[in-house]
Amino acid sequence: MKDFNIVVIGGGPAGVIGAITAKKANKDKSxxxxxxxxxxxxxxGIPYIFNSLNSVEENIMPDGGLxxxxxxxxxxEATSIDRNEKTVSTATGEKIRYEKLIIAAGxxxxxxxxxxxxxxxxxxxxxxxxxxxxxxxxxxxxxxxxIIGGGFIGVEFAEELAKLKKHNITIVEMLPNLLxxxxxxxxxxxxxxxLKEMGVNISTGSKVTEILGDSKVTAVKxxxxxxxxxxxxxxxxxSKANTKLAEDAGLELGRSKGIWVDEHLQxxxxxxxxxxxxxxxRCFFTRKHIPVMLASTATAEARIAGxxxxxxxxxxxxKGTIAIFSTWVNGLAMGSASMTESSARKQNFDIVVGNSxxxxxxxxxxxxxxxxxxxxxxxxxxxxxxxxQVAGGVSAGEMIxxxxxxxxxxxxxxxxxxxxxxxxxxxxxxxxxYPIVTAAQDASSKMR
Amino acid sequence: MKDFNIVVIGGGPAGVIGAITAKKANKDKSxxxxxxxxxxxxxxGIPYIFNSLNSVEENIMPDGGLxxxxxxxxxxEATSIDRNEKTVSTATGEKIRYEKLIIAAGxxxxxxxxxxxxxxxxxxxxxxxxxxxxxxxxxxxxxxxxIIGGGFIGVEFAEELAKLKKHNITIVEMLPNLLxxxxxxxxxxxxxxxLKEMGVNISTGSKVTEILGDSKVTAVKxxxxxxxxxxxxxxxxxSKANTKLAEDAGLELGRSKGIWVDEHLQxxxxxxxxxxxxxxxRCFFTRKHIPVMLASTATAEARIAGxxxxxxxxxxxxKGTIAIFSTWVNGLAMGSASMTESSARKQNFDIVVGNSxxxxxxxxxxxxxxxxxxxxxxxxxxxxxxxxQVAGGVSAGEMIxxxxxxxxxxxxxxxxxxxxxxxxxxxxxxxxxYPIVTAAQDASSKMR
Numbered sequence: 001m002k003d004f005n006i007v008v009i010g011g012g013p014a015g016v017i018g019a020i021t022a023k024k025a026n027k028d029k030s031x032x033x034x035x036x037x038x039x040x041x042x043x044x045g046i047p048y049i050f051n052s053l054n055s056v057e058e059n060i061m062p063d064g065g066l067x068x069x070x071x072x073x074x075x076x077e078a079t080s081i082d083r084n085e086k087t088v089s090t091a092t093g094e095k096i097r098y099e100k101l102i103i104a105a106g107x108x109x110x111x112x113x114x115x116x117x118x119x120x121x122x123x124x125x126x127x128x129x130x131x132x133x134x135x136x137x138x139x140x141x142x143x144x145x146x147i148i149g150g151g152f153i154g155v156e157f158a159e160e161l162a163k164l165k166k167h168n169i170t171i172v173e174m175l176p177n178l179l180x181x182x183x184x185x186x187x188x189x190x191x192x193x194x195l196k197e198m199g200v201n202i203s204t205g206s207k208v209t210e211i212l213g214d215s216k217v218t219a220v221k222x223x224x225x226x227x228x229x230x231x232x233x234x235x236x237x238x239s240k241a242n243t244k245l246a247e248d249a250g251l252e253l254g255r256s257k258g259i260w261v262d263e264h265l266q267x268x269x270x271x272x273x274x275x276x277x278x279x280x281x282r283c284f285f286t287r288k289h290i291p292v293m294l295a296s297t298a299t300a301e302a303r304i305a306g307x308x309x310x311x312x313x314x315x316x317x318x319k320g321t322i323a324i325f326s327t328w329v330n331g332l333a334m335g336s337a338s339m340t341e342s343s344a345r346k347q348n349f350d351i352v353v354g355n356s357x358x359x360x361x362x363x364x365x366x367x368x369x370x371x372x373x374x375x376x377x378x379x380x381x382x383x384x385x386x387x388x389q390v391a392g393g394v395s396a397g398e399m400i401x402x403x404x405x406x407x408x409x410x411x412x413x414x415x416x417x418x419x420x421x422x423x424x425x426x427x428x429x430x431x432x433x434y435p436i437v438t439a440a441q442d443a444s445s446k447m448r
Numbered sequence: 449m450k451d452f453n454i455v456v457i458g459g460g461p462a463g464v465i466g467a468i469t470a471k472k473a474n475k476d477k478s479x480x481x482x483x484x485x486x487x488x489x490x491x492x493g494i495p496y497i498f499n500s501l502n503s504v505e506e507n508i509m510p511d512g513g514l515x516x517x518x519x520x521x522x523x524x525e526a527t528s529i530d531r532n533e534k535t536v537s538t539a540t541g542e543k544i545r546y547e548k549l550i551i552a553a554g555x556x557x558x559x560x561x562x563x564x565x566x567x568x569x570x571x572x573x574x575x576x577x578x579x580x581x582x583x584x585x586x587x588x589x590x591x592x593x594x595i596i597g598g599g600f601i602g603v604e605f606a607e608e609l610a611k612l613k614k615h616n617i618t619i620v621e622m623l624p625n626l627l628x629x630x631x632x633x634x635x636x637x638x639x640x641x642x643l644k645e646m647g648v649n650i651s652t653g654s655k656v657t658e659i660l661g662d663s664k665v666t667a668v669k670x671x672x673x674x675x676x677x678x679x680x681x682x683x684x685x686x687s688k689a690n691t692k693l694a695e696d697a698g699l700e701l702g703r704s705k706g707i708w709v710d711e712h713l714q715x716x717x718x719x720x721x722x723x724x725x726x727x728x729x730r731c732f733f734t735r736k737h738i739p740v741m742l743a744s745t746a747t748a749e750a751r752i753a754g755x756x757x758x759x760x761x762x763x764x765x766x767k768g769t770i771a772i773f774s775t776w777v778n779g780l781a782m783g784s785a786s787m788t789e790s791s792a793r794k795q796n797f798d799i800v801v802g803n804s805x806x807x808x809x810x811x812x813x814x815x816x817x818x819x820x821x822x823x824x825x826x827x828x829x830x831x832x833x834x835x836x837q838v839a840g841g842v843s844a845g846e847m848i849x850x851x852x853x854x855x856x857x858x859x860x861x862x863x864x865x866x867x868x869x870x871x872x873x874x875x876x877x878x879x880x881x882y883p884i885v886t887a888a889q890d891a892s893s894k895m896r
Binding site for chain 1: 469747847849862871
């Protein structure tokens with residue numbers, strides 16, 4: 001039987017970062033990482049294998065970090081955990097003993113209950129090298145592609161495939177807008193317009209009721225009766241937490257069906273931690289259970305879990321998840337953190353909203369200038385920032401992280417109004433109209 | 449005699465933002481802004497009039513904000529303030545009565561005491577439309593240009609002029625590195641290399657002792673005896689606060705010779721506020737007086753001053769200045785906030801330094817990927833962030849603002865280690881190596 005101080009199950013970002021952090025925090029302990037696949041892919045890079053990276057091989061997650069830190073890899077499927085023995089068993093019959101265990105088992109694509117979803121050329125987005133190797137040519141060689149689900153993964157697939165200029169692509173989304181859970185509708189429209197410019201068809205407010213064809217898909221049927229010809233379908237309708245191992249081992253699940261964890265990612269067994277998509281998530285502000293599955297959240301959790309296995313030393317300051325993410329659509333960067341205006345109102349928060357429009361160079365006549373649009377949502381009485389959205393050029397990708405830090409530090413509109421920030425003609429808006437500041441001022445003026 | 453509730457002296461960023469903020473905070477009050485020049489230029493855009501903007505006219509600060517807010521402009525030079533009468537007199541003999549006054553008189557270029565600095569074709573960087581109109585062709589038509597002073601203005605002028613590919617340009621700097629007051633030397637070297645790639649000559653650790661020529665410059669003499677042929681000289685050796693009006697009116701000056709102001713930009717006269725380059729600045733951490741003259745600091749101050757004229761309502765949260773700024777050198781964005789490793793050590797701070805290297809896309813094989821280098825300086829005992837430096841692609845311009853907010857909110861290494869941030873292949877590093885987080889982890893590992 002193999003014997004390690006620390007065992008990590010899962011080779012995704014949470015597993016890798018959990019293992020490396022655990023080793024750095026406990027230099028004298030042995031660490032091993034168990035994962036099913038010999039080769040790991042970079043989850044966020046998957047949409048870009050068709051054109052921008054031009055192969056699945058260019059999207060491989062390097063093992064250098066594991067190797068450099070002396071973390072042993074075991075390529076095998078973990079099939080059970082024995083909490084009395086403190087062992088993990090694998091499909092090859094091996095047993096691995098642990099003192100402390102991190103479960104970073106990730107998530108699997110959610111397959112919506114649509115008749116015909118099991119037909120040929122119906123793909124889910126799997127973080128699996130071999131699967132992607134076979135999916136890539138099948139999609140490239142298709143003509144009519146229907147993408148079911150207009151969240152950021154569906155949008156990023158559509159954008160990347162559209163760059164090949166050889167497909168007829170349609171996104172079908174139940175909500176009134178693409179990206180509608182993360183952005184207010186005027187922001188969603190900006191992204192939709194960018195996709196339309198590329199020739200992508202968008203069918204929002206509609207549902208696929210059946211996937212048609214014999215063994216292979218030939219069309220999809222919508223709830224309005226219309227049929228869309230289709231020789232390939234991409235299902236991007238969300239993911240579900242991989243909790244089987246944990247459940248079988250008698251660990252508690254949370255309300256959202258993720259593995260129950262406390263503030264420091266400790267499960268109901270004090271020697272077992274869970275991090276990433278498989279662990280339950282809570283909203284930063286409401287503490288309600290929300291199904292957020294993002295690599296950035298996963299790695300933040302893994303850093304906390306990895307540091308706290310033997311002693312709770314890194315006290316969690318950034319409570320819950322702020323569900324912060326960004327995406328890139330045909331030259332438009334979009335970022336969102338925590339609440340939108342519409343999601344805040346839906347939850348009955350008493351809010352004041354600040355808006356601003358600016359450019360990302362100054363003067364705006366400099367070459368390469370993009371427009372920037374920002375919305376900040378503040379609690380009216382408490383004054384603190386509840387959420388933000390940005391749309392703009394490349395730099396908007398880091399602007400959402402300024403907003404994200406401000407949310408995590410519970411910054412008020414008055415603090416943002418008087419923020420000191422670096423500005424430079426080629427890099428930012430002018431200091432007179434720096435849009436995070438002017439959005440805060442807009443909100444402030446409505447509070448007077 | 450003209451009569452206004454609020455009078456602002458100065459047409460630069462602090463004056464404009466001070467006036468607009470004052471009006472927004474006091475909608476029933478009349479506001480006027482007195483400035484000498486009919487046309488205002490955008491200070492940060494001045495280096496770019498030679499090639500990128502291709503004219504001085506493209507770098508004019510629009511008056512739209514003043515006009516839209518109903519702020520009256522008086523184009524005249526303010527020559528004195530009578531605090532008993534509460535009036536401002538102008539060079540044309542006009543008197544303007546005020547209830548509340550904001551002095552935003554800015555700064556003038558510092559002319560170092562070098563013999564010959566008064567010769568023809570020796571230019572300072574003046575925020576003056578007519579001056580720039582005459583300087584532009586004179587510099588373009590020169591052959592050998594010497595820039596005295598390698599701070600960010602000297603560097604930006606060199607970079608922009610080098611794009612014209614027709615000059616022999618040399619920067620002469622006393623310190624061992626260009627940008628040496630804002631960056632550690634390994635960061636400075638990155639910028640120096642970028643300038644050298646463009647053919648700019650760099651003479652650091654050397655001083656100009658004389659500017660030679662008859663009426664017009666023909667060469668400069670260095671302290672090592674060498675002479676550099678030169679038919680134009682740019683003096684970019686810093687600025688000095690414009691305090692004459694304030695001094696003559698009996699207002700107190702601070703230790704750094706700027707106008708003394710309290711935390712809310714109130715001068716020693718409670719009805720007079722000062723903001724921007726003319727007002728004294730203090731270090732965020734030490735409260736020592738430091739000569740920081742940046743449009744971003746100026747506008748933050750103007751927002752506080754403008755809000756607080758009649759009642760102290762916006763309590764200053766971001767104490768002192770963090771001297772945050774960014775620059776752009778031939779495709780390299782550089783940002784700095786508060787202390788560097790060397791400046792912190794010089795002031796005897798007990799520090800731990802975290803470093804990281806990453807790329808700004810992921811996987812790094814995506815087209816358009818730039819390297820990113822980050823340094824964070826933490827107080828060893830207190831754990832809080834004292835300063836940061838970034839070098840990278842365009843997005844580094846906003847990354848320094850994440851660091852800047854973290855400094856202003858006194859964030860600890862433990863908080864940054866577990867930061868939740870948005871990551872996206874085209875916009876940021878991977879979540880596993882997001883460089884602000886990994887730099888904090890590097891520091892943290894040295895504290896254990």
